[in-house]
Amino acid sequence: xxxxxxxxPCFNAGEFLQETMQSALAQTYPDIEIVIVDxxxxxxxxxxxxxxxxxxxxRIIRQKNAGPAAARNRAVQEATxxxxxxxxxDDTIEPEYVAKAVAVLDARPEVGVVYCKxxxxxxxxxxxxxxxxxxxxxxxxxxxxxTALYRKxxxxxxxxxxxxxxxxxxxxxxxxxxxxxxxxxxxxxxxxFNYRIQHRSRTTSFHNERSNVIATYADIFRANxxxxxxxxxxLFEHRLGLYDELxxxxxxxxxIDAFFKRHxxxxxxxxxxxxxxxxx
Numbered sequence: 001x002x003x004x005x006x007x008x009p010c011f012n013a014g015e016f017l018q019e020t021m022q023s024a025l026a027q028t029y030p031d032i033e034i035v036i037v038d039x040x041x042x043x044x045x046x047x048x049x050x051x052x053x054x055x056x057x058x059r060i061i062r063q064k065n066a067g068p069a070a071a072r073n074r075a076v077q078e079a080t081x082x083x084x085x086x087x088x089x090d091d092t093i094e095p096e097y098v099a100k101a102v103a104v105l106d107a108r109p110e111v112g113v114v115y116c117k118x119x120x121x122x123x124x125x126x127x128x129x130x131x132x133x134x135x136x137x138x139x140x141x142x143x144x145x146x147t148a149l150y151r152k153x154x155x156x157x158x159x160x161x162x163x164x165x166x167x168x169x170x171x172x173x174x175x176x177x178x179x180x181x182x183x184x185x186x187x188x189x190x191x192x193f194n195y196r197i198q199h200r201s202r203t204t205s206f207h208n209e210r211s212n213v214i215a216t217y218a219d220i221f222r223a224n225x226x227x228x229x230x231x232x233x234x235l236f237e238h239r240l241g242l243y244d245e246l247x248x249x250x251x252x253x254x255x256i257d258a259f260f261k262r263h264x265x266x267x268x269x270x271x272x273x274x275x276x277x278x279x280x
Contacts, residue, residue: 001030001031002031002081002082002083002102002105002106003031003032003033003080003081003082003083004029004031004032004033004081004082004083004084004085004098004102004149005032005033005034005035005075005076005079005080005081005083005084005085005152006024006027006032006033006034006035006085006086006087006098007034007035007037007072007075007076007079007084007085007086007087008020008021008024008034008035008036008037008075008086008087008088008089009036009037009039009068009071009072009075009086009088009089010036010037010038010039010041010046010050010071010089011038011039011040011041011065011068011071011089012041012042012043012046013041013046013088013089013090014041014043014045014046014047014048014049014050015045015090016089016090016196017036017046017049017089017090018049019092020087020088020089020090020091020092021034021055021058022092023092023093023094023095023194024087024093025055025056025057026095027093027095027096027097027098027099028095028096028098028099029098029099029102032057032081032098033057033058033059033079033080033081034055034057034058034059035058035059035061035075035078035079036050036058036059036060036061036075036089037061037062037063037071037072037074037075037078038050038060038061038062038063039063039065039066039067039068039070039071040062040063040064040065040066050062059078061074061075061078066163067163067166068088068161068170069160069161069162069163069164069165069166069170070161070163072086072160072161073160073161073163076152076155076160079152081152082151082152082153083101083102083105083149083150083151083152084149084150084151084152084155085097085098085101085147085148085149086146086147086148086171087147088146088147090196090198091147091193091194091195091196092193092194092196093147093192093193093194094190094191094192094193094194096190096192097116097192097193098149100116100188100190100192101114101115101116101148101149101188102149104149104186104188105149105151108184108186110182110183110184111183111184111185111186112150112151112154112178112179112181112183112184112185113144113148113149113150113175113178113179113183113184113185113186114148114149114150114185114186114187114188115133115144115145115147115148115149115185115186115187115188115193116187116188116189116190116191116192116193117187117188117189117190117191117192117193118130118145118191118192118193118194118195119191119193119194119195120194120195120196120197121194121195121196121197122196122197122198123197123198123199124197127191128145128195130143130145131143132187133185133187135179135231135234136231136234136237138175138176138179138185139227139228139231139234139235140234140235140238141172142169142171142172142175144171144172144175144185145171145193145195146171147193148175150178154178154181154183157181158174158177158178158181159177160174161173161174162174162219162223164219165216165219165220167209167212167213167215167216168212168216169216169217169220172220173220173223173224176220176224176227177224177227179227180224180226180227180230
């Protein structure tokens with residue numbers, strides 16, 4: 001039986017970590033270990049929880065704050081499992097996730113990444129409607145969340161997570177590198193991962209700062225230019241598809257837009273009415 005290391009980077013997540021740990025320890029797959037890396041949390045409640053923790057099969061490592069990518073790399077370095085499952089400190093997994101993902105990696109050596117479908121909880125509820133994985137979708141944007149099972153040897157082959165990507169989507173860069181190695185990706189047709197939505201998080205802050213988004217994706221493109229060159233057709237198909245969509249909407253609503261430009265007073269009144277109803 002191949003051991004699985006569930007790695008959990010933690011930064012000020014004491015409010016949610018107990019629930020996350022319960023889900024990790026509830027796995028039906030018997031041969032697991034859990035490696036928590038506290039990434040320099042200044043939060044007293046988080047520190048107290050980690051100081052008093054007595055979770056079985058769990059190691060807690062502390063380091064100065066270096067970001068999620070560095071925390072994951074440290075956890076994988078310390079891990080003794082053949083397979084790695086990252087889990088953020090505020091998310092949860094269903095009891096069968098590890099067992100079902102391991103079965104795929106054990107049976108299919110060409111597969112390098114196994115993930116599942118996901119539900120959202122917290123500030124939002126319901127299925128997380130990500131596009132299903134295809135190579136085309138991955139070229140355009142990330143469709144694999146961070147909590148996916150992979151081989152530790154593959155992590156070493158690509159040099160781990162890029163620690164320069166401090167703002168976000170370091171997992172996207174990592175999946176690109178694994179796929180570029182020639183690894184296949186499998187999505188389990190079950191909702192086995194639960195993604196917590198918070199009103200304020202690193203992800204929401206990242207997407208609210210357009211300059212950070214542009215710089216981060218540009219860095220990922222430069223670091224993986226061979227991957228993008230090999231699949232450039234997908235990028236231009238997507239670009240031309242956006243042009244077609246824009247032309248469609250302009251053709252459908254262009255007359256309305258032109259009317260409001262000619263009668264700006266009507267547009268002003270419409271905005272005032274909209275603001276009035278939004279306050280209610």
